[in-house]
Structure formats: structure tokens, C-alpha cells
Amino acid sequence: MEKADILKKLADAVAEGEEELTVELTKKAVDAGLSPVEIINDGLTVGINIVGERFGAGEYFLPDLLLGAKAMEAGINILEPLMVGGEREYIGRVIMGTVEGDLHSIGKNIVINMLKAAGFEVFDLGVDVPTSKFAEEIKRLNPNIVGISALLTSTMRKQQEIIEFLKEQGLRDKVKVMIGGAPISQSWADKIGADGYAEDAIGAVKVAKSLL
Amino acid sequence: MKFQLVSEAEINKLREATMNVLNNIGIATTSDKFRSFLLDNGCKEKNGRIVFPQPVIDKALKTVPKEWSITGRNGDRVVEMGKNKANAQVCIGMPSMMDLDTGKRRDATLKDLEDFTRLSDALEFIDITAPIFPKDVPQESLVTLEVATLLRHSTKPFRICLESHDEWPYVYEVLVAVAGSEKELKEKGLGYYEVSPLSPLDYGKGPAEAMMDVIEAGLPLGMDPAPVMGATSPITIAGTVVQHMAELLVGVITSQLMDPGHNVIVSPRSGGLMEMKTGVALWAIPEMGLGGALNIQLAKSWGLPAGCGCYTGASKVADAQSGYEHLYNALIPALLGVDVCGSAGSVDNALIGSYEMLVIDNELSSVIKWTIKGININDDTIALDVIENVVNGDGNFLGHKHTRKHLRSGQEIWTPFICQRAPYETWEMEGMKRLEQVAKEKVKEILATHEVEPLSKEVDAELDKIIKKAQEALAG
Numbered sequence: 001m002e003k004a005d006i007l008k009k010l011a012d013a014v015a016e017g018e019e020e021l022t023v024e025l026t027k028k029a030v031d032a033g034l035s036p037v038e039i040i041n042d043g044l045t046v047g048i049n050i051v052g053e054r055f056g057a058g059e060y061f062l063p064d065l066l067l068g069a070k071a072m073e074a075g076i077n078i079l080e081p082l083m084v085g086g087e088r089e090y091i092g093r094v095i096m097g098t099v100e101g102d103l104h105s106i107g108k109n110i111v112i113n114m115l116k117a118a119g120f121e122v123f124d125l126g127v128d129v130p131t132s133k134f135a136e137e138i139k140r141l142n143p144n145i146v147g148i149s150a151l152l153t154s155t156m157r158k159q160q161e162i163i164e165f166l167k168e169q170g171l172r173d174k175v176k177v178m179i180g181g182a183p184i185s186q187s188w189a190d191k192i193g194a195d196g197y198a199e200d201a202i203g204a205v206k207v208a209k210s211l212l
Numbered sequence: 213m214k215f216q217l218v219s220e221a222e223i224n225k226l227r228e229a230t231m232n233v234l235n236n237i238g239i240a241t242t243s244d245k246f247r248s249f250l251l252d253n254g255c256k257e258k259n260g261r262i263v264f265p266q267p268v269i270d271k272a273l274k275t276v277p278k279e280w281s282i283t284g285r286n287g288d289r290v291v292e293m294g295k296n297k298a299n300a301q302v303c304i305g306m307p308s309m310m311d312l313d314t315g316k317r318r319d320a321t322l323k324d325l326e327d328f329t330r331l332s333d334a335l336e337f338i339d340i341t342a343p344i345f346p347k348d349v350p351q352e353s354l355v356t357l358e359v360a361t362l363l364r365h366s367t368k369p370f371r372i373c374l375e376s377h378d379e380w381p382y383v384y385e386v387l388v389a390v391a392g393s394e395k396e397l398k399e400k401g402l403g404y405y406e407v408s409p410l411s412p413l414d415y416g417k418g419p420a421e422a423m424m425d426v427i428e429a430g431l432p433l434g435m436d437p438a439p440v441m442g443a444t445s446p447i448t449i450a451g452t453v454v455q456h457m458a459e460l461l462v463g464v465i466t467s468q469l470m471d472p473g474h475n476v477i478v479s480p481r482s483g484g485l486m487e488m489k490t491g492v493a494l495w496a497i498p499e500m501g502l503g504g505a506l507n508i509q510l511a512k513s514w515g516l517p518a519g520c521g522c523y524t525g526a527s528k529v530a531d532a533q534s535g536y537e538h539l540y541n542a543l544i545p546a547l548l549g550v551d552v553c554g555s556a557g558s559v560d561n562a563l564i565g566s567y568e569m570l571v572i573d574n575e576l577s578s579v580i581k582w583t584i585k586g587i588n589i590n591d592d593t594i595a596l597d598v599i600e601n602v603v604n605g606d607g608n609f610l611g612h613k614h615t616r617k618h619l620r621s622g623q624e625i626w627t628p629f630i631c632q633r634a635p636y637e638t639w640e641m642e643g644m645k646r647l648e649q650v651a652k653e654k655v656k657e658i659l660a661t662h663e664v665e666p667l668s669k670e671v672d673a674e675l676d677k678i679i680k681k682a683q684e685a686l687a688g
Contacts, residue, residue: 058489061488061489062486062488062489062491063442063488101376101418103410103414103416104410106440106443106444106486106491107491110491152375153305153307153345154345154351154354154375156307157351157352182493182563183307183308183345183563185307185308185317185319187318187319188319188347199490199492200490200491200492201490201491202489202490
């Protein structure tokens with residue numbers, strides 16, 4: 001296969017969310033002498049952008065998006081060991097976690113995948129994340145945005161606690177805070193002084209871009 | 213009345229699959245207490261999860277009570293479980309309310325909890341109260357305050373959801389104070405006590421240990437995880453019902469292993485669906501009604517008391533869409549023998565409380581209960597002699613005693629509460645009101661007039677003390 005042909009097939013594999021095929025084609029691309037950066041920019045990213053376009057056009061749904069992101073990640077996992085480091089360019093860095101006492105991950109993970117697909121570098125802190133851990137990770141990773149998820153009406157107050165803690169630690173001005181979760185509303189976001197809130201994952205990407 | 217959604221052979225297939233989940237896939241738990249209890253009682257570890265061998269399940273399911281009841285604080289309001297009565301229950305945990313005056317969404321307050329509970333107390337066909345989630349009070353000790361508020365503003369039995377072990381002692385103290393003693397609390401129950409493990413098949417420390425608290429206290433237990441099809445359970449109704457039934461049975465089994473004969477109800481929420489464009493969890497038609505109903509048919513095949521999400525829909529307000537969504541989602545499970553019809557008074561997929569919708573759901577509950585009561589078939593209702601008598605007499609039934617008798621009996625003709633059925637001219641003269649307006653006026657009328665028999669001054673003061681103690685002890 002020609003290099004251009006491999007890249008096109010690779011983009012299609014990501015667009016169709018075919019993880020195994022993506023892995024196979026990524027290896028082929030490496031064997032054909034393409035650099036990791038070329039494979040990411042002209043293959044995988046082209047594919048994930050198609051996913052985004054189709055989602056925006058109403059042809060694709062959330063499972064398509066997650067499968068596309070999984071395929072892309074599988075390709076990147078093969079390329080990462082081959083990269084010299086610092087070669088990828090992201091539009092911004094985000095850390096995200098679900099608050100302490102709350103084990104729900106689905107909503108957070110959808111947003112993470114949407115953000116990744118939009119070109120953000122995202123660090124997932126997981127679920128049941130203590131307030132202090134958010135602060136530590138902000139210090140360590142220096143993200144543009146911290147995303148705080150809570151699904152339960154009983155745990156959403158933790159979002160407020162985290163914002164207050166960031167103020168105490170002198171970190172509040174260093175990072176934009178986005179919150180989300182089923183019981184969360186714009187009025188709650190305003191009340192606790194969050195910078196961004198969106199009702200769904202599509203809105204979350206728009207808000208995240210606007211906060212950069 | 214006996215309806216089936218699927219055949220007996222299909223139910224057996226679902227039963228086998230449910231057992232397969234328990235035997236082979238099992239649950240995760242972060243609670244050491246729960247894990248040790250299960251392992252000490254015949255469960256096994258498999259890939260870090262806990263599985264339930266068939267003999268453990270069979271033994272536990274043998275002792276599950278098929279019928280039991282809960283009694284409100286005054287002793288006169290009783291809710292029966294296991295008798296297929298479609299008892300209507302207020303929606304739990306709504307963090308927002310539709311403001312009665314502005315018609316817009318806003319945070320729920322303690323005043324809303326008081327008013328919503330008092331409104332439920334007044335509505336004849338709402339049987340069980342439950343707390344919305346007020347946001348203007350300390351959140352760490354919320355359940356204590358909620359239970360006290362439910363008991364202050366209604367004499368009906370309630371349903372609450374417990375999330376952790378930490379707050380339980382204060383909640384329990386409130387219950388004992390109102391019941392009079394531990395013995396009276398056990399007898400009445402006052403309500404039933406649910407926990408909500410995570411789907412798929414994950415009993416976190418909070419719900420697992422809260423569940424054990426409820427069983428140890430001898431109070432009726434409910435299981436209420438809420439899977440979202442396509443996200444936390446399979447996108448197929450059959451797959452969701454199987455996974456969900458297994459999650460629910462874990463609670464049932466635990467209750468029977470800890471205390472054989474313990475009163476327990478399962479509250480499946482099968483049919484909740486992730487809207488695949490936005491990720492919003494829908495509790496809408498038709499999946500919620502079908503998923504709930506299938507889960508009820510399956511649960512009832514083991515003789516388990518069971519309730520489901522019934523009065524739900526995706527509409528944001530109390531409008532025509534809410535009306536048909538709620539009726540659809542409630543009527544199908546009701547026809548299959550549901551014991552509790554949940555989510556009354558909710559809009560927006562059970563996330564927003566609506567005073568008007570609670571009044572409308574009361575009306576739906578009335579006609580649903582009427583429907584499942586069945587139709588009387590006997591010589592008197594078939595009325596052959598009356599027909600003969602009339603056609604040979606003055607030709608109409610209006611002046612016949614049979615008509616008056618059955619009109620008065622209250623068993624043949626349903627009486628609406630808010631439906632508008634007057635002649636057009638009357639409706640026009642009265643301002644051409646839409647049902648939402650009638651419901652809103654009914655809310656205002658009830659809130660302005662309905663009084664609940666208060667708790668004694670001593671008990672009321674005691675509750676204040678307990679709430680204060682809980683707030684001080686639990687403040688983050």
C-alpha cells in the first residue's frame with residue numbers, strides 16, 4: 001500500500017471505530033516508514049475529526065464517538081513508545097475527576113472522550129477523588145481547566161468544597177473550573193463560583209474551548 | 213386482572229440468565245464488612261468479585277415474605293406490599309423544583325419539602341411520601357432532616373434512600389422518637405428504607421453498609437439501583453432487566469441471610485435510557501414502561517414485592533406530554549401487578565419536582581387503581597333482568613333503581629378529581645382553563661387549607677435536638 005492509502009484507510013478505521021483494524025493499520029504505517037507525528041496528524045486525527053463531524057451532523061451517536069476515541073487511543077498507544085516526546089500538540093490541558101463519595105464515571109468519561117476528540121490533553125483522576133487530590137494534581141499538572149463531576153444530589157456540595165479549597169490554597173486563579181453532573185444546574189454553578197457548566201457533553205466542549 | 217408482557221417460557225429464560233449473572237459474574241464491593249458477611253455465608257470470590265452459588269440463592273429466596281405492610285405514624289394509614297395495589301409514591305431526590313408562580317426551574321428548598329409533603333398528605337391517591345432534596349440546608353445531615361420533615365408534614369408512610377452508614381444513627385433516633393419505642397418502630401415501620409448500589413453490579417461501601425444497618429434495625433428494606441440502558445446496562449431491555457434483577461436480588465439475598473423472613477421490596481428502574489446524542493438519562497416512553505413492566509413480571513415470578521418508576525417522562529413541565537408519558541409508564545407495570553408506582557410529582561426524567569404534576573399524578577393514580585381493581589362480573593352487574601324490565605317498561609335506565617344503586621356504590625363509575633368534563637359552555641364560562649391551570653389552582657387551594665395532625669410538642673422538640681446533633685456531628 002502507498003503511504004497515502006494507508007493513512008486514508010487508517011482515518012476510515014478510526015472514523016468507523018474499528019479498534020483492531022486501527023492497530024493493524026498503525027503498525028503498517030510505521031513499517032511503511034511514516035513518522036508517528038505524520039500517522040497521528042494525517043491518519044488518526046483525520047479519523048477522529050470525521051467522527052466529530054458526523055456526530056455534529058446527527059449521523060453519529062455517543063457509542064460511535066466512544067468507539068472512535070477508543071480506536072484512536074489504541075493507535076496512539078502503539079506510537080507513543082516511538083515518539084521522542086512532546087511532539088503532540090494539544091489545544092489545552094484538562095484534568096477531570098468525580099468528587100469524593102461518588103463512584104459515577106460514565107458522564108465524566110463521555111466528556112473526557114469528547115474533549116480528547118476535540119484536541120484536548122485530558123488527565124482522568126477517576127472517581128471518588130478527595131478534595132485535596134484535585135489541588136495536588138492542579139499543582140503537578142498545571143492544567144488550563146479542572147472538571148469536577150458529581151452525579152448524586154448528596155455529593156454535589158463537594159464541588160463547592162473543592163472550589164473553596166482551591167481558593168484557600170491560592171490555586172483558584174491558576175485554573176478554570178468546570179462542573180457537571182445530572183443534578184447540576186447553571187444556578188448551582190453561579191452560586192459556587194464555577195467558571196463553566198454545560199448540560200451535556202457537547203456543550204462541555206464548547207464551554208471548555210471558550211475558557212481557554 | 214392478570215396480564216403478561218412476555219410468555220412463561222421467556223420469563224424462565226430471563227430467570228436462568230439472572231441466576232447465571234449471580235453464579236458466574238457476581239458483584240464488586242468496597243465494603244469489607246459486606247464482603248466478609250457474604251463469604252462467611254457461602255458466597256465465593258471469583259476474579260476479585262463475589263459470586264453467589266445456587267444453594268445460597270435458593271435458601272435465601274425461600275424465606276422472602278410475599279406480603280407485608282408499612283404503617284404511618286398515626287397507625288391509620290397502611291400501605292400493603294405484595295398485593296399488586298400500585299401504591300403511588302412521591303419521587304425521591306429531585307434537586308430542583310418548577311416554581312409554582314414563575315413556572316421556571318429553581319433549586320429545591322426546605323419549604324418545598326414541607327409543602328410537597330403536605331400536598332402529598334392531602335392527595336387521596338398518593339400513598340407514600342418521599343423527600344425532594346432541599347439545597348438550602350446543611351447537606352451532610354440531610355437525610356435526618358428529610359425524615360423529620362416527612363414525619364412532621366404527613367401521617368402517610370414514607371420511602372427514603374440511605375447513602376451511608378455515618379448518618380444512620382441520627383435517622384434511626386428520629387424514627388424511634390416518632391414511633392415511641394424501638395418495638396413500635398419495628399411494628400409500624402413508618403416507611404421503607406432503600407439503598408441504591410451502582411449499576412453494573414457494584415455494591416459500594418456506602419449503600420452496602422447502609423443496607424446492613426436497615427436489616428439489623430429490623431426495618432423494611434428496598435433496593436433501588438438505577439441502570440441507564442446503553443451506559444450502565446445493556447442497551448437491550450432484556451439484558452438490562454437480567455443484569456438489574458441480579459443487582460436487586462443481591463440485596464434480597466443479603467436480607468434473608470442476615471434475617472430470614474425480613475421484609476424486602478425490589479424497586480427496579482429498568483428502562484432508563486441514555487439519550488445517545490446528549491448523554492442525558494431518559495426516563496421516558498416507551499422503554500421505561502416496558503422495562504419496568506418486564507422487571508415486575510420477572511420479580512413477581514419469585515413472589516417478590518416490587519415497585520418501579522411509573523410516573524415519569526422527559527417533558528420539562530406538567531403538560532400533555534407529561535400526562536401521556538406518566539400514564540403509559542405507570543399503567544403497563546400496574547397491569548402486571550406492581551406494588552409501588554414511583555416518581556409521582558416529577559418532570560424532566562425525575563429531576564425536577566412539579567406541584568401541578570403531583571396533583572395530575574394523583575388523578576392518574578386514581579384511574580390506574582380503578583383499572584387494576586378489575587370489572588365486576590356477576591348476575592347483578594350483567595343486569596339481564598334490568599334490561600328486560602326497562603325495554604318492557606319506560607325504555608330508559610335513568611329512573612331504574614339498579615342505576616342509582618350502582619352509581620352510589622362507588623364501584624362501577626369512576627369519579628375524577630381534576631378532569632374537566634362539564635359541557636363546553638360551562639367550561640367557557642369558567643375561563644376555558646387548561647388542565648395545568650386547574651391543577652395549579654388545586655395545589656394552591658390545598659396548601660392554603662390542608663392541615664396535618666402535628667407531632668406532639670415533646671416529640672417535635674426532640675426532633676429539633678436530634679437534627680441539631682446530627683448537623684454538628686456530621687458537618688464536614
